[in-house]
Amino acid sequence: MSSPSIEQCQRNRAEPCLDGLAPAAVQQLQAAAQAIREGVEGAARQALDTVLAMTPEHPEALRLYGILHTRAQRHDEARAMLQRAIAQWPDYALAHSDLGNVQQAAGELDDAFASWRQACALAPESAMPWFNLGRNLQQQGDTGAAIDALRQVHALAPDFLPALILLGDALVHAGRFDDADARYREALALHPACGDAWRGLANMKTRPLSGIDREQLATALRRTDIDPPDRIAMGFALGKAYEDQCQYEQAFAALNTANAQLRELATWHAGAFHAHVDAMLAASAGLPTPADATLGHEVIFIVGLPRSGSTLFEQILATHPEVEGASELPDLEQVLGEESTRRRQPLLQWIGGASADDWQRLGQRYLQRTARWRRTRPRHTDKLPSNWLLTGVLAAMLPGARIVDARRTALEAGWSCYKQQFYRLPHFACTLTDIAAYIRDYERVMAQWQAADPRRIRIQRYEALLAEPEHEIRALLAFCGLPFDPACLHYDRATRSVRTASAAQVRRPLQRDTARAGHYGALLDPLRFGLGIPTIK
Structure with missing residues (x-):
């Protein structure tokens, strides 16, 4: 702002x-x-x-x-x-x-x-200083203080939409879903085509959108004066509304339109990304042996596809008294970006020439930047899914860190990505074929690094957790070097702030009926074909 x-x-x-x-x-x-x-x-x-x-x-x-x-x-x-x-x-x-x-x-x-x-x-x-304070408290995970500051903004400027939306988001992250719903709907009363308000309502995954919501969305989308970001967000919300009403063909059509509009803003190039992945694998293959093999033992990285259970795995770990759940941190990318700026070279050009001392310095810089997450607990999670691409770099930079690779059945994960609006563009999730290509790249990279050092990387399967919760939770804790704590079995009772689109889902016990792709039949055949799964046609 x-x-x-x-x-x-x-x-x-x-x-x-x-x-x-x-x-x-x-x-x-x-x-x-x-x-x-x-x-x-x-x-x-x-x-x-x-x-x-x-x-x-x-x-x-x-x-x-x-x-x-x-x-x-x-x-x-x-x-x-x-x-x-x-x-x-x-x-x-x-x-x-x-x-x-x-x-x-x-x-x-x-x-x-x-x-x-x-x-x-x-x-x-004055509302603006309070807004800056509240917005940044929220970004840093201090959700309670953020809510207080944003309520002050709302009192001073009741019609200030960005504060209403951010207050709604903070309330969601705190698990106060009724209050959040009220704030988003207050925003819609001011601006019925407010895409962020509809996005907020749709992201409360456990609360279905009603038939009235669906009609209001459809009516608003017929307007000609809607900016593209609002129209796109409303399109994704309409897709959820149709799915919530079990109207699957209409849901697919709405999501298809929204993704096409999102892709027009910035086009993902699967071939270029594939080449980049190859270059990263090659550049990371011969990194020096770490000077301190324990550096980074405080950190548990959770990587993988979005919508694959990573927030759930983080919630389980963050329920442990030794672990702080830090959510999706930008620090790893920022540390590497600082080094690229210092060297005046892009990452791929300097990786191969960095010494063990360089990597240790960068690892220490990451730990310095993230120290605030370890003020009350000795370890923290870093749950940015796309960090899978840096798995090889982490072996040299933070060799003591553990990496949890969150896996869900590829068809369900891919379809769930297609239904979710992502704001970092260009994004792979705007077409089913790009999703399949991205999944193939991700799986081959993680397979290579996991085979090279299985002690450092654990593939944690979502479906296995559903089948045997206690067994999988015990195994996950053991992999991370954590003693078993019964509280982790009751992760849904945790009161921590959850700052992802899964904030509502991880506040209830495990649900075994989360599969949705089957409802869409042959409509998902492009994704099946790309993943090597038999098609329905």
């Missing part, structure tokens, strides 16, 4: 961002803000330089310069500009809030939260 516009500043004189400016300078600031929103850096610079020439060190011009640098990922320059703005106006809440955004982007989380809290203290009646 960007900071308030110049127009908002003019309406809210509690933020004196235009004090001391001539009308011409105000016009230049408005032009700069518009250029920043549109991503036109040259025009933004020109307008801000004009303002600063007219009124040197004006805090609002410096703040907007800070936002400009932040969007270009020039963190040092952004921090310097915002600190100059705060030096002029120490009580300028928006500048403190934006400084928090820069500090977060630079990985300085403690400083970022201090800045956001300072902004809230300086302007307790």
Whole structure:
């Protein structure tokens, strides 16, 4: 969420961002803000330089310069500009809030939260600092505090849709599904075609959408003034509504349309990904022997396909008193990205030349970045499914970590992916044939690394857990080096925040009737064919 516009500043004189400016300078600031929103850096610079020439060190011009640098990922320059703005106006809440955004982007989380809290203290009646605080508390897994902050936003700005949606999401993650439902529907009362609200309702998997919901979705989708992201989210929700009403052909048609529209935004290229997988396998094959084979023993990675039970396996592990469930962390990719930036080379170009000391340094950097997840428990999970592609790298970087490969029957997992809207684009799940190709690449990579070191990787099958829960849970804990704890058998009673689309599903006992692909018959033959499964036609 960007900071308030110049127009908002003019309406809210509690933020004196235009004090001391001539009308011409105000016009230049408005032009700069518009250029920043549109991503036109040259025009933004020109307008801000004009303002600063007219009124040197004006805090609002410096703040907007800070936002400009932040969007270009020039963190040092952004921090310097915002600190100059705060030096002029120490009580300028928006500048403190934006400084928090820069500090977060630079990985300085403690400083970022201090800045956001300072902004809230300086302007307790301003919604945006509370929103920044709540949004980031939610991202860091502090769901209870996030709910408190977002309720404050809602009280100050009842019609602010992003806060309503994020509050609904936080309530889902906390397991408060009735409250979440009410917030999403409050958002729909304000904007019936709010895709994020429909997405939130649809992602509460255990709560069926009603026939009335289906009709409201169908009616809203006939509008011609809906932005593509809203239309796509509503299309996925409509697919769920039809499935919940056992109208499977209509569900498939709605999901097919939504996936086609999503694919138009960014097209996945299965052939290019296959080549990338081959390159990663080759580059990771000859990495040096780790200097410390125990480095990373604190971490349990859970990888695999989305919608394959990974959240359930994490919930079981996080119920253990020695394990913190951290959900889908970006830190592994970010550490490798930092190293690529430092070397000025993409990952594939430097992997083969990195020494054992380099990998140990990177492993220690990952542990430093994730230390907050081990403040009260000695170990944590990292459940980003796509980390399967980095399994070979982890052998050198964090050799002591355990890797749980979450497996579900490929047809069910693939179909479940097709029904789920993913926001990281391009994504493999927009066509059934791309899903099959992705599954084949994933399975061959994991088969190679699991055969090379089965002590490091466990294939944990969802269906095996359904068949023999206690046996599988005991085996999973033993693989992770954890003593058996009976609480893990009752994972559904855990009160932790769950920040994935499976948040509702893992809060109830095991369900043995989760298979859905059979309802769709020959409609799924492209997926069956790609997976080498006999087709129905």
